[in-house]
Amino acid sequence: MNEIILNGFSNLNTPAILFFLLGFIASVIRSDIKIPDSIVKILSIYLMISIGYKGGYEIYHNGISSDLFKSVLISFLLGFLSTLIVFFIVYKLLKKDSVNAGAIAAHYGSVSVVTFITAISFLEKIGVEYKGYIVGMLALMESPAILIALILVRLFDKKTINFDPSAFKEIIKEALFNGSIVLLFGSLIIGFINGAKGFNLISPFFVTPFQGVLTLFLLEMGMIAGKRIEEFKKVGAKLGSLAVLFPIVNGIFGVSISTFFGLDIGTSTLFGVLTASSSYIAAPAAVRLALPEANPTFYITMSLAITFPFNIILGIPLYFSYANLLQKFLG
């Protein structure tokens, strides 16, 4: 247990985390640092290209692992189960209506790109290896949970909801050809095809300054989170606590399953992080379209203002420590 706490604190003293806290504080004291929307959008595109390309280059370098197909399976399994768990906790235990339960489940079943990227940085800093194709799993896990959540709502709420079929088609299309999925897979493939020559060409832009860009992005994420803390009371103590409980349960669950399937510590940690993380870009947009009756204050605040900070500050070292313990215990 000492190790966990130690890692947690060592993770705190990085530029990225401290700038996240700075953004949070700046926003709470209403200081007027405003990173323009267009910058936030291009930073997020940059991070996805970078992480995808590096993953592809990694595969080019180390070859496609035999674990690949296993991992695809794990991805779908984890996405499916975590959506289900969250839905039933909110619907059955909290007695919320199925629409809000589905909206929240869609977020927790899906994934957060920046949480994943922060975890990769964490592993690289402490020198732990992981499989390059995991970036593909990130892309694979973004959309299915949203579809599963919508189906759950439909099953449990036959009367009030009548799905607009054209909206549903829109959602399926979005689930497959979502910008971040295309960008992640596209960059992965290009990184693989380009090999070392291409990597050397663009790494001064897409690789070397990466940590600094992530730091700038987390400054903005801190400000976004800080702006939302006023809404904590609207979310309530129960949902608020669940926003901490969900990532812990899902994270431990994700690490366990992938360790049992025989994956290495680094990759298992990342699966834990993916399962623990909750979406705040793809899911809110899809849910707003498909479930307009759901309350955005619930899902956006939980995902962005509680689960995200929890994961990048405490969650990541926690899942890593657990992956370590489990691996030692098993082997």
Next chain:
Amino acid sequence: MNEIILNGFSNLNTPAILFFLLGFIASVIRSDIKIPDSIVKILSIYLMISIGYKGGYEIYHNGISSDLFKSVLISFLLGFLSTLIVFFIVYKLLKKDSVNAGAIAAHYGSVSVVTFITAISFLEKIGVEYKGYIVGMLALMESPAILIALILVRLFDKKTINFDPSAFKEIIKEALFNGSIVLLFGSLIIGFINGAKGFNLISPFFVTPFQGVLTLFLLEMGMIAGKRIEEFKKVGAKLGSLAVLFPIVNGIFGVSISTFFGLDIGTSTLFGVLTASSSYIAAPAAVRLALPEANPTFYITMSLAITFPFNIILGIPLYFSYANLLQKFLG
């Protein structure tokens, strides 16, 4: 001929070209990657400063070549002749009205900065030298074609068009003090004045990450091109084919003239690229102002969605191979 095809394919396996294709595909399947306008504008400013500054530093390093005045002459010659060729093909052979013929000619007589930059990257990758002052020729060739095209329209369409003299004055001013001209020449001169000290100071920002920035820019160019393919039918098969024919004719023409004038392979290739390329920033803005009756679907789609991709994917290695053959053939 094998060499041409080989070069063409080796050029395809670069990050820049593959991200162009990714952008194109993303846009066709309506994936929602949106690079904000403000980012596209600053990337394009960055590329111009970078290319201009490097050109100026090159001149500082290697001295002003005796070919310089020859090249100025070639620039005007090529700009003038290619505008004329395109105008008469569209006006006489295609029987389009003079206004649309002039609008299209203005685009093909002028040049594309990004096509030029991609060609520079191509030459640097395969280790072929070129003269640094050629960046100045890029700047010289941007505007004259637009003026020539307007004069052609005026000559062939005396009755319907009555030029608003104030608009014409505006266009002349724009032709001389256009943003990209000022930026290219300005950076060239500063790069020359600053010498090695200045170069070392700003190269970590303006030179080292250049390839990565170009890659990001081409991702967006691919998306812009992809968005326009629906309009292919509106453009029609004839104009569509011309959008491939024009660059080939003009490119071969540009390489030939500059080789006959005794320029080296690299510089001749770049003159070929400049002549083959068509404008999609300066020309559309000027034409929209001066020839509002011309159909933008024609000139924008041809220039942006056909000629630009053709040039960066197949054209550049083609003009290079031709420059090679011609040089061998002549001496």
Next chain:
Amino acid sequence: MNEIILNGFSNLNTPAILFFLLGFIASVIRSDIKIPDSIVKILSIYLMISIGYKGGYEIYHNGISSDLFKSVLISFLLGFLSTLIVFFIVYKLLKKDSVNAGAIAAHYGSVSVVTFITAISFLEKIGVEYKGYIVGMLALMESPAILIALILVRLFDKKTINFDPSAFKEIIKEALFNGSIVLLFGSLIIGFINGAKGFNLISPFFVTPFQGVLTLFLLEMGMIAGKRIEEFKKVGAKLGSLAVLFPIVNGIFGVSISTFFGLDIGTSTLFGVLTASSSYIAAPAAVRLALPEANPTFYITMSLAITFPFNIILGIPLYFSYANLLQKFLG
């Protein structure tokens, strides 16, 4: 005196200064280079994080100097006195109304981040050391002058002005939790806490390309300054000359005080630059809110179009030379 002139001219042949001039010229000849607002904002955030973080790392590296408390005192002293000087010159000698005098004084008492950053680059280029904590002084000197100027207006113009107390509260809050203050101090503290590990992580983004980013920013500053020269006649010859006189007087004053307090040449120069520089971001916004009757043409044109260019081109080497002379003279 030769040294001053020499330094002044050597400072002119840097990318940053020459791109400032290019921007100025481009704007005067109405060339249409437009750097989007969102880019200008993020560049300015980048520069503040970078300068703050480097300052913090510097302190981590060299320890907190015993001069620190002395410097805090000097900051407040210089801010207070320079505001007072400017107010009385404009109010008593120029016989302007107290509202316009206060508005102008608020600008000259406060500081310009980019002037300061250009001075840091100047010192680093010629290899002169300075104390890292001076970045904190930059943050300290931004707001007090604005408050002092408002109090002066209130004292000298009891009848016409009745302060809206809620606006005043807003201004006090803004003075303390202003975005740039939070960003500068925050980055300073993080740079100090992070130490060498954090510095290595983000320096490829926040340190290495710094000079290039500054150059791009000064291109825009040049264009902004150029756009305002038409308003020179509205400002008039008297205020126009004062916009050159104020920085010289304040700069010499700032260097003198800090040298007498025993600070080193680099740090004294920077105090001179801070006192000489005038605000064009924080002060205009605050003044527009608190003194809507003041004429923005006066204070924005003076600060942005005259004092800023004067300082970065001639002022910085001037204050440095004076600091040198004074130091030799005294010791």
Next chain:
Amino acid sequence: MKKLEMIIETVELNSLIKMIEKVGVHGFTILNGVTGMGKHGKSVSTSLVDVGDYNMVIVVDEEEVINKLIETVKPFLKKYSGVMFLSNVEIVS
């Protein structure tokens, strides 16, 4: 001539445009960068989550066309956030 100003969330803009085109108007104008407050509370636009960005769409046309458009859009606005304002206007030409 009637002028219909519709304020709707950006996520629904495409659907609205489709309806407008189906009804067949002579033109429309879209304003970007719109935020506000209404029955659904304050708009919650942040740089990252597009939810809460609004657009204003203006259509000027003959009364019957506008009425047809209103009938088409009404059920949509029952479900999603948004309002419509109707006024008199003249097209100058």
Next chain:
Amino acid sequence: MKKLEMIIETVELNSLIKMIEKVGVHGFTILNGVTGMGKHGKSVSTSLVDVGDYNMVIVVDEEEVINKLIETVKPFLKKYSGVMFLSNVEIVS
């Protein structure tokens, strides 16, 4: 129903919103990216200095609410740059 369009400088937007909320309207809409010319001259917005950026704020409500709002905002507009336009409009729902 009355529609009140207020054009004010961005630096004063927060104060205006507070007044609107105090009066208690049913909704309002804010348009960004507004510039113009009026009694205070041309707006001088540049990329760096925010002075001179304007917003348009639209409130549609019953006549008495709008009148109350006008009375609240009037003294404010005496001091700061800005204008108000009033017209007739119908809320469709």
Next chain:
Amino acid sequence: MKKLEMIIETVELNSLIKMIEKVGVHGFTILNGVTGMGKHGKSVSTSLVDVGDYNMVIVVDEEEVINKLIETVKPFLKKYSGVMFLSNVEIVS
């Protein structure tokens, strides 16, 4: 008082402003970030090509001033893309 709303392409904005200033109005307001559809088809704005960006320019003034402005702008709108809407409005002050 009359309110004239003109929607024109950004490339023509400067010319329009010059006309407005020549006629001599008391003020005008420019809205950025406008797109739409009209007789000239859908606006084709992309990040790189500015053609197809529109602005809305609003002028509120006395009827005769607005009429003079309409007569000045009309031939311009015959040639370039754009429309004008006229309505009644009251300036509050």
